Amino acid sequence: MRVLLLMLCFGVWVVPxxxxxxxxxxxxxxxxxxxxxLVDELRCLVCxxxxxxxxxxxxxxxxxxxxxxxxxxxxxxxxxxxFMVARYGDFVLYRPQFKSTTYLLWIGPFLLMLGVLYLLxxxxxxxxxxxxxxxxxxxxxxxxxxxxxxxx
Amino acid sequence: MNRSIIPLVIFxxxxxxxxxxxxxxxxxxxSPLIDKQAPAFSLAMLEDQSRKLSTAxxxxxxxxxxxxxSWCVSCRAEHEVITALASRNLVTxxxxxxxxxxxxxxxxxxxxxxxxxxxVIDLDGRVGIDWGVYGVPExxxxxxxxxxxxxxxxxxxxxxxxxxxxxxLKELLG
Numbered sequence: 432m433r434v435l436l437l438m439l440c441f442g443v444w445v446v447p448x449x450x451x452x453x454x455x456x457x458x459x460x461x462x463x464x465x466x467x468x469l470v471d472e473l474r475c476l477v478c479x480x481x482x483x484x485x486x487x488x489x490x491x492x493x494x495x496x497x498x499x500x501x502x503x504x505x506x507x508x509x510x511x512x513x514f515m516v517a518r519y520g521d522f523v524l525y526r527p528q529f530k531s532t533t534y535l536l537w538i539g540p541f542l543l544m545l546g547v548l549y550l551l552x553x554x555x556x557x558x559x560x561x562x563x564x565x566x567x568x569x570x571x572x573x574x575x576x577x578x579x580x581x582x583x
Numbered sequence: 584m585n586r587s588i589i590p591l592v593i594f595x596x597x598x599x600x601x602x603x604x605x606x607x608x609x610x611x612x613x614s615p616l617i618d619k620q621a622p623a624f625s626l627a628m629l630e631d632q633s634r635k636l637s638t639a640x641x642x643x644x645x646x647x648x649x650x651x652x653s654w655c656v657s658c659r660a661e662h663e664v665i666t667a668l669a670s671r672n673l674v675t676x677x678x679x680x681x682x683x684x685x686x687x688x689x690x691x692x693x694x695x696x697x698x699x700x701x702x703v704i705d706l707d708g709r710v711g712i713d714w715g716v717y718g719v720p721e722x723x724x725x726x727x728x729x730x731x732x733x734x735x736x737x738x739x740x741x742x743x744x745x746x747x748x749x750x751x752l753k754e755l756l757g
Contacts, residue, residue: 476717479609489682490717493708518715520615 453492455499465508469498473515474523482525614715614734621648621725622713626703629680629688636677636703638729645755646675647748648723649699649739650711652683653691655719661738662695665722668744669698674752678702681711681719724748726755 457463467484473494475486483491483498494515501511515523527533616622625637649665651658669676678699680688685704692702705711714723715734724733733751735743 476612489708493712497709497712517615518712519717520612520715522612 453495453499458503462502466499466502469502469508469511470495472525473498473512474525476519476523610718611736612717614731616715616731617734618730618732621723621729621731622710624703624705624710624713626679626705626710629678629685629692629702629704632685632704636701641675641677641725642729643727644675645673645727645752646677646725647752648677648679648714648725650679650681650714650716650719650721650723651702652681652719653687654683655681657738658720659695661720661740662698664739664741664744666696666698667741668739668748669700673756675700679710679714679716680704681716682706682708722748724751724755 455466457466470484471482473483475481475483475488475491475494477488477490478486481491483495497514498511501514502508506514512524516528521527521533527536529537621638623638625635625639628634628636647668651662651665665676668674676699678701680702682705688702688704692699703710708716714721718736720738722735722739723731726732732755733748735748739748
């Protein structure tokens with residue numbers, strides 16, 4: 432029950448808003464799927480934290496129309512993405528392309544994780560083995576203990 | 584090396600990155616069109632809709648394209664700056680009347696003055712999309728070779744005119 436309440440609080444069930452109200456006619460289910468995926472993955476530049484599908488801004492509406500018409504003309508989703516990137520830059524993509532300027536973005540978290548894992552393993556290994564104690568210090572300690580004993 | 588310094592270094596790096604991140608304006612998205620050929624258009628002029636202006640007509644001269652609309656409040660704020668730029672007679676200043684009603688646009692120019700050599704009508708915003716316009720006002724500087732040299736997003740202030748746009752213009756004009 433508590434878990435359910437928590438989920439409610441954090442809006443787990445809230446479906447991403449779909450503001451797109453244009454009634455577009457699609458030639459095929461494939462075209463409709465392509466359209467929906469594109470407007471889902473392209474950013475609206477006016478309201479930057481929304482995608483084209485979720486935005487009611489004028490520009491978002493225009494870009495949805497553009498997307499629809501390009502698909503209608505038989506262009507591939509990749510061509511639509513290319514069209515948008517050529518005009519608005521990589522920022523329109525919610526899923527950045529994998530290329531030289533974005534390698535760090537894509538691989539960075541995994542590198543970081545590997546690095547931390549390496550440090551962790553090294554530390555665990557070190558504390559795993561027998562504790563090395565300096566022989567001199569050990570003898571001194573024994574001596575102190577014995578002296579303590581004999582002083583009683 | 585003193586190991587306790589490592590967390591401090593990491594902390595300093597993070598502060599540096601976050602500081603940089605905070606000082607960036609997320610509203611300003613760098614245009615991929617810089618140093619690319621200006622997207623071609625051929626549009627009717629606001630003053631006389633039977634005449635057209637195309638980008639080809641402007642090849643060979645340095646010009647400025649200012650995207651404006653009568654419904655755009657910050658266009659009014661930058662209007663005096665655009666007027667100041669045009670009055671220097673250094674470059675041709677062309678207006679792109681973006682998604683506007685022509686009657687409103689004409690009235691707006693009558694009311695506030697018309698600094699533009701001409702304004703062309705982009706009724707459905709298609710040319711705006713080609714130029715990567717996502718907010719009005721925007722201002723582009725185009726060289727004689729037809730390449731976009733600079734893009735200013737948002738209203739041009741006297742300060743940004745002198746510090747950003749004028750240096751680009753001076754370099755282009757030689």
